[in-house]
Amino acid sequence: MARRAGYDRDEVLARAQALFWRKGYHTTSLKDLEAALNMRPGSIYAAFGSKEALFAETLHIYARRSREQLRQARVAKASPLAGLAAYVRALGCIQADAVPSRACMLVKTLLETPDDDTVLRRLTEEIMEGMEAEFATAFRAAQTAGELPDGTDPERLACRLQAEIFGLRAYAQRSDAQDKVARLAEDIARDIERLADR
Amino acid sequence: MARRAGYDRDEVLARAQALFWRKGYHTTSLKDLEAALNMRPGSIYAAFGSKEALFAETLHIYARRSREQLRQARVAKASPLAGLAAYVRALGCIQADAVPSRACMLVKTLLETPDDDTVLRRLTEEIMEGMEAEFATAFRAAQTAGELPDGTDPERLACRLQAEIFGLRAYAQRSDAQDKVARLAEDIARDIERLADR
DNA sequence: CGAACACTTGATCGATCACTCAAGAAAGGA
C-alpha cells in the first residue's frame, strides 16, 4: 500500500557524495543538491533529515570505500608492506577526471570544520582514527611476517603513513602540479617497501 | 588636512589573518570580521575593498611569515639539510594555543576553493609554488655542499617535502591526535637528515 | 470506485549573507 519513492536511495547518495566531495560541505548549497539529485527540498528533507545528516551519510560511504580499496590492495599482494605500497601507488594514479576531487574528502572536511565539537568534526576524526588503525593492523602483520625490523612501532608507522597520504592528496588538489602526483606516490611507496631492509 | 584612520592597518590585518586562518574563508562572515577588527562594514570596505581582497592580503602575510620562518631555520643551522630538518621540527613543536590553527592556511584555502579559476585559488597555488621553490633551493644547496648523493633530484625532494608538510599540518588539525604531531615531525626531520647517508 | 497512505512539489519562512551609502564625526588649513 502507498506510493514508492521515485528515486534510488543509493544512487542519490552517490550523487550527493560526489557533489560534497568536490565542493565541500559549506560551499554546497541546497540549490546545488536539488539540481544534482533532481529532488525538491521537501523530498530531500523527508529522506535525509538535514543537510548535515545527508553529508554524514556521504562521509560514511567515503569511509567504507576507502577501507575497501585498502583491503583490495592488501589481498592483491603477497606481503603486507607490498599491499600498503600498492594502495599508495593506486592513490597516485587516480586521474583527475575519474573522481570528484583528487583531495581526500576527510581532510577537506577536517579543515573546513570548526574546532569546537560539531557532529561532522567528530565523525571525521573517528573515521580517520579507523583508517589509521587499519594501517596499524597492516604494519603489525608486516612485523609478524618478519618484514619489519624489531623495535619499529606499527602505530607510529601508521600515523606517519596517514599523514603522508593526507599530504599526497592535498598536494594532488593543486591544479598546477598534476604531473608530479604519481611520482610523489611512487616515492612514498618506495619508502614503505624500504622499511623491510633497515 | 583631514581625519586620520582610527586603527593601525597592520594590526587589523593581523587580526583578520588570525580569524581567517582559524575559521577559513567561507566560514568567516562579515559579522565575525566586524567583531574581530572592531570595525564597521563601511570602514572595512573602504580599507580593503572586499572580503576576498582582505583575505588575499592575509594570505600574503602568511606567505611572508612562512618564508621568514624557513629562512631563520636555515641560517640557524650549519648545513642546508639540518636547516630543513629544523624547520620541520619547529612546525611539529607549535602549540595549539599559540596559533590560530595548527593546519596550514594555504592547504585550508586550497581545499575549500573551487577548482575553476578563482582569484584565491590561483594565489594559493602561486604561494605554494614559491615555497616549494624555496625548498628546492635548499636541497640544491645541500647538493652543492656534498650532502646529497649524486643523482638525487632537488625538485623532486622539494615536492616530497612540501607534501609531507601538508600532511603533517593537516594531521595536526586532528583534535584527537595532538600528542602524535611532534613525534611525526621528528620522523620527517630524521628522514631529511638521513638523505645525507644514502 | 474511493479511502488510506506515502511521497513529491514548490511557495514560503526567518535568518544571514556580502555589500552599499547617506549622514555624522574628527582633524588640518585658512
Add this chain to the structure above:
DNA sequence: TCCTTTCTTGAGTGATCGATCAAGTGTTCG
C-alpha cells in the same frame, strides 16, 4: 572660526541560506 577633506557609522540593499509545510500526486487495498 569655519570650510574642506577623510574616515566612521549603522541602517538598509537584494540575494541566498537551510529548512518547513500545506497541497497535490501516485499507488495499493478493501
